[in-house]
Amino acid sequence: MIQSTKPFVSRGGTELRLEGVTKLYAGTAAVDRLDLTVAQGEFVTLLGASGSGKTTTLMMLAGFTQADSGRISIGGRDVTALPPGKRNLGVVFQNYSLFPHLTVAQNLAFPLEMRKLGRAEIKDAVLRALEIVHLPDKAERYPRELSGGQQQRVALARAIIFHPQALLMDEPLGALDKNLREHMQIEIKRLHASLGATIVFVTHDQEEALTMSNRVAVMDNGKIAQIASPRAIYEEPLNRFVASFIGQSNFLPGKVLGGRGDGFVVQLTTGDKLNCRGPHQPAPGDEVLAVVRPEHIAVYREAQIDGHRKTISGKVVDTLYLGHTIKLEVCLADGTRLMTQSTSAALDGVVPPPGSAVQLDLGSRSIWCIPAVEEAK
Amino acid sequence: MILSRKAVGPWLLLTPALLFLCIFFVYPLCNMLARSAFDPAPTLRHYTRLINEPAYLRVLLTTFEISLSVTLSALVIGYPLAYFLSQLKLRTANFLMVLVIVPYFTSVLVRTYAWMVLLGTEGILNQVLLGLGLVTRPLAIMFSRTSVVIGMTYILLPYMVLALYSVMRGIDTHLLHAAESLGAGRIRAFWRVFVPLSMPGVAAGGLLVAILSIGFFITPALMGNQQDSMISMLIEAQVETYFDWGFASALASILLACTLLLFLAYDRMVGLNRLFEAKQ
Ligand SMILES: Nc1ncnc2c1ncn2[C@@H]1O[C@H](COP(=O)(O)OP(=O)(O)OP(=O)(O)O)[C@@H](O)[C@H]1O
Numbered sequence: 113m114i115q116s117t118k119p120f121v122s123r124g125g126t127e128l129r130l131e132g133v134t135k136l137y138a139g140t141a142a143v144d145r146l147d148l149t150v151a152q153g154e155f156v157t158l159l160g161a162s163g164s165g166k167t168t169t170l171m172m173l174a175g176f177t178q179a180d181s182g183r184i185s186i187g188g189r190d191v192t193a194l195p196p197g198k199r200n201l202g203v204v205f206q207n208y209s210l211f212p213h214l215t216v217a218q219n220l221a222f223p224l225e226m227r228k229l230g231r232a233e234i235k236d237a238v239l240r241a242l243e244i245v246h247l248p249d250k251a252e253r254y255p256r257e258l259s260g261g262q263q264q265r266v267a268l269a270r271a272i273i274f275h276p277q278a279l280l281m282d283e284p285l286g287a288l289d290k291n292l293r294e295h296m297q298i299e300i301k302r303l304h305a306s307l308g309a310t311i312v313f314v315t316h317d318q319e320e321a322l323t324m325s326n327r328v329a330v331m332d333n334g335k336i337a338q339i340a341s342p343r344a345i346y347e348e349p350l351n352r353f354v355a356s357f358i359g360q361s362n363f364l365p366g367k368v369l370g371g372r373g374d375g376f377v378v379q380l381t382t383g384d385k386l387n388c389r390g391p392h393q394p395a396p397g398d399e400v401l402a403v404v405r406p407e408h409i410a411v412y413r414e415a416q417i418d419g420h421r422k423t424i425s426g427k428v429v430d431t432l433y434l435g436h437t438i439k440l441e442v443c444l445a446d447g448t449r450l451m452t453q454s455t456s457a458a459l460d461g462v463v464p465p466p467g468s469a470v471q472l473d474l475g476s477r478s479i480w481c482i483p484a485v486e487e488a489k
Numbered sequence: 490m491i492l493s494r495k496a497v498g499p500w501l502l503l504t505p506a507l508l509f510l511c512i513f514f515v516y517p518l519c520n521m522l523a524r525s526a527f528d529p530a531p532t533l534r535h536y537t538r539l540i541n542e543p544a545y546l547r548v549l550l551t552t553f554e555i556s557l558s559v560t561l562s563a564l565v566i567g568y569p570l571a572y573f574l575s576q577l578k579l580r581t582a583n584f585l586m587v588l589v590i591v592p593y594f595t596s597v598l599v600r601t602y603a604w605m606v607l608l609g610t611e612g613i614l615n616q617v618l619l620g621l622g623l624v625t626r627p628l629a630i631m632f633s634r635t636s637v638v639i640g641m642t643y644i645l646l647p648y649m650v651l652a653l654y655s656v657m658r659g660i661d662t663h664l665l666h667a668a669e670s671l672g673a674g675r676i677r678a679f680w681r682v683f684v685p686l687s688m689p690g691v692a693a694g695g696l697l698v699a700i701l702s703i704g705f706f707i708t709p710a711l712m713g714n715q716q717d718s719m720i721s722m723l724i725e726a727q728v729e730t731y732f733d734w735g736f737a738s739a740l741a742s743i744l745l746a747c748t749l750l751l752f753l754a755y756d757r758m759v760g761l762n763r764l765f766e767a768k769q
């Protein structure tokens with residue numbers, strides 16, 4: 113493969129910024145006073161359920177949808193009123209949107225022709241772009257003669273060939289099967305690393321969001337519920353929505369007793385005391401919810417208890433045997449139900465029968481807590 | 490061989506239609522083809538006469554010219570209209586489409602007379618032009634090639650609009666967005682993406698209008714003149730005035746052949762099944 117010398121997307125990309133952007137459809141907000149800043153060269157993913165406003169946000173950035181209020185800027189320049197063609201952003205649409213009446217080479221040449229480049233220059237750039245996406249022999253094919261993954265790569269090549277300031281991708285991998293999807297995830301990450309492009313990526317696949325991004329913005333009802341690194345999104349969710357949207361979470365209610373070191377101590381309604389930390393230091397007496405992932409709970413059957421560990425007791429309500437893992441639904445002393453997920457090995461391959469007593473070990477690290485009552489935004 | 494009732498049933502239902510077609514269409518058609526070559530004895534006289542007489546060739550040429558003018562006018566008027574309709578919400582577009590199609594249900598004769606009233610020397614158009622002082626004498630639009638083209642274009646326009654509209658509806662608006670995001674302005678996106686993608690509609694509408702206009706009779710007969718006679722008018726004259734059934738049949742056979750050629754082109758480029766589909 114020929115190594116390209118000139119970067120495709122302006123190196124380092126450009127900062128994108130949305131400030132208080134709102135879009136109303138028939139009176140309801142599809143995007144609601146949204147603030148989002150994507151730094152130069154950053155890979156930000158918009159993750160959210162269907163209808164949460166991901167596409168609307170992206171289309172306002174691209175310029176196809178006009179915001180009802182708020183400000184959009186690219187590289188510090190206000191583009192709120194600029195038409196899409198003048199924003200110099202590479203857009204990859206969910207359905208690729210390759211021009212069916214043009215060959216692959218003509219598709220790639222299109223944005224360059226619009227910029228009135230010379231023929232020789234265009235030819236060079238097309239060849240180079242095709243090499244970047246590993247399709248050098250497909251130049252003369254029509255889009256319908258390519259597989260889904262190949263079309264996807266052509267769409268990607270077409271979006272970067274004109275050195276856009278940033279790349280916007282709306283569920284670009286949504287239509288691909290699992291293998292191809294994983295392959296393309298790696299390609300896009302590679303492209304991001306080698307081009308240093310600013311990328312806004314939309315998906316509703318959590319794993320894809322967590323593996324690919326520098327930061328993930330979890331969207332809920334036209335708002336960003338949390339924007340943070342993949343690790344923080346998973347380990348330190350800001351609110352109940354994020355905690356249950358990303359993976360699974362148990363919520364154990366409790367009251368703050370007082371501060372301790374970096375964190376604080378919480379007494380659960382079961383009476384057990386836990387070392388906790390949270391998004392901010394709560395005052396004693398505050399109601400909180402301890403966020404506990406099913407896979408972070410070590411489960412011991414009565415027979416396994418050695419008495420040294422500090423554990424919470426519970427009763428098995430329901431069981432699910434999956435071979436390598438065993439899932440249990442456990443009822444605590446205060447009636448709270450929680451889910452656990454252990455490896456079969458940790459339970460010695462024995463599924464505790466419903467009704468039997470188990471001990472739950474939440475580990476030695478401090479438990480993440482969120483306020484029980486979320487302040488209205 | 491004894492056919493079961495089941496196999497015979499559907500054919501029995503078709504009998505009236507088949508009988509009707511055989512008596513009133515297939516038989517006269519064969520008769521006409523036969524007359525063009527066997528009137529009164531086996532001969533190619535009628536065809537050689539057509540080739541040797543420049544006046545008749547001119548009629549053929551005029552027919553093609555008018556047909557082409559009508560097709561182009563219908564395209565020029567129909568394309569923007571179909572584009573406009575294709576960009577509307579489906580409900581609104583459907584409603585407006587009904588307005589485009591309604592003239593279908595009125596007799597061609599009535600619509601032709603309407604144009605005669607509009608375009609005549611004493612017609613509304615001339616009255617308005619005279620009244621505004623834009624012309625000093627009434628324009629002689631009626632009984633010219635212009636009036637024929639205007640009348641036929643009006644009558645055939647719905648076919649063009651329908652053919653264009655159905656193709657334009659199917660064009661993915663994302664493609665135009667994509668073109669814009671790649672740096673094309675709205676106008677260039679239209680010319681570089683929308684127009685090429687609408688070409689199947691142009692081919693379908695164009696051939697359809699050409700096929701229909703090549704054999705048109707009432708409008709050119711009422712609104713045209715002798716110099717711009719179309720082939721259908723010549724055929725009528727041969728039968729009505731000269732009782733030359735042989736020559737009339739030869740002319741009709743030529744018209745039939747031309748029409749079939751256009752149909753063939755249509756089938757090649759568009760597919761005949763598109764003509765019969767009730768698809769939107
Ligand atoms: N053109 C439109 N007209 C009316 N409502 C719209 C329009 N586009 C989007 N909406 C509404 O705005 C909300 C957000 O839509 P959006 O397409 O941004 O969601 P999304 O997060 O991209 O969802 P998905 O994952 O299904 O693509 C939805 O409730 C949707 O119904």
Ligand SMILES: [Mg+2]
Nearest residue numbers: 166167168282
């Ligand atoms: Mg979407």
